Amino acid sequence: MPEQPDAGLVSKVTAVIAKSQRIPAETITLDSTFEELKIDSLDGISIVFELENEFGIGIPDEGVQNLRSVRETVEGISKLLDEKAKAEEASVHAPPAAKDDTA
């Protein structure tokens, strides 16, 4: 049994897809493929643009080309959010730069 993604995240991603594609959110499930939702690669670019805005993340081009379903999208966003959180934590705990560092 695969791990179920966070319901709140699924709901947010679904809402972004629905708004971006002008389709009712209730027609979108975690297991919907983009093909079923009639989302092509150009639509995918618009969805990814809105997801970047929503979550404050950058999604690489390679990632966009491989998106085929809502589940893949949620998993990809989840991974990027984890990385973002780790990066933020690292910057908070980073030692302050030495004052005589003139590099």
Added chain:
Amino acid sequence: MNRVAVTGMGLVCALGNNVAQCWPLLAKGESRIRPLADPGAPPYKFRHGAEALAFRPLDYFSEKDLLFLERFAQMAAVAAREAVAQSGISFAGELGNRSGVITGTSVGGQFSEEEGYVRLYRENNPRVAPLTIPRTMSNAGASRISFEFGIHGPCYTVSTACSSSNHSIGQAFWMVRNGQLTAAIAGGSEAVFAEGLLRAWEAMRVVSPEPCKPFSTERRGLSLGEGAGMLVLENWEHAVARGATILGEIIGFGMSSDAHHITQPCVDGPANAMLWALRDAAIEPDAVDYINAHGTGTQTNDITESHAIRAVFGPKAESVPVSSTKSLHGHALGAAGAVEAVATLLALEHGVVPPTANVSTIDPACEIRVVHSEPLAAKLEIALSNTFAFGGLNASLVLRRAERV
């Protein structure tokens, strides 16, 4: 029907400011796709482009003239001057009424438009520059050429994204062939390195993070370029009668619409444009010695174009040399067809196929003979030059080497 001679050519792009500067680099396959002079702030996701850095407007125009001319129109006029000078044609008298100017551009004067928006929306200044309209209009280049040379016949601009210039050259070709015009200046120009436009291309996610690699297994998108290409097309008999040097001939033009998708290409549309161009030229695919491909370096274009070439050429697709000169001068969008028509005519004249650059391994799914890395010396008589545009608009030209007298 009249034969249509090419009696003049002009070229401005990242490779140089004229044909003499550009050809040696084309012939060697030396790419001028380089890191951007201004990488943007924040930096664009892509770092490279083919900027015409040696093009300095004040070398060609007075400061007063430049008030009215944006970069795309400047480049159009400079390329036209070179073509007309080489042709030796004068449009004085009745010939001026029997001649036309047809240019192509995708976006026209983008810089002035963006400057206007900066004033309006960033600086809250409602006073937009008074020359914004004549500077931005897509026909600014065509009009400049018309009044610089006293050409009083049809003068207009075609805007069909990346097919603009093949449409403009094709229409001018037909008008001269049908006898509506005795001569025409035809081609196109584009100046793409304006921030707003670059941000829009960035958002489309089709620009390669490194110099483009058309037909390669490692291709990751296109590289933008700027420039202009112009041809003097002339009624063959008229050219011969005045003793002009004939540089080449246009013999066919075909166009089609995919009627399919706003950005995703299909095989049938491009194949039909090629087929109809060959039919227009009254030749069989076997007669074609070289194909200057649209070859943008995007995943989708290159595979689709390969399939379309196979659909038209059958087994010959494995032997006819194909190259994408976009890997050298970048994708000049609305000017692409014109820049590549000049490159193709030069290839025919010199018997050299300019190689596709930046490529080490051809994608095995692209089952065509891509010339890459090294130029190919060959006896070339007839070439096909393809452009395919967003919106599904395809246009192909058939060009022939000048007859040796």
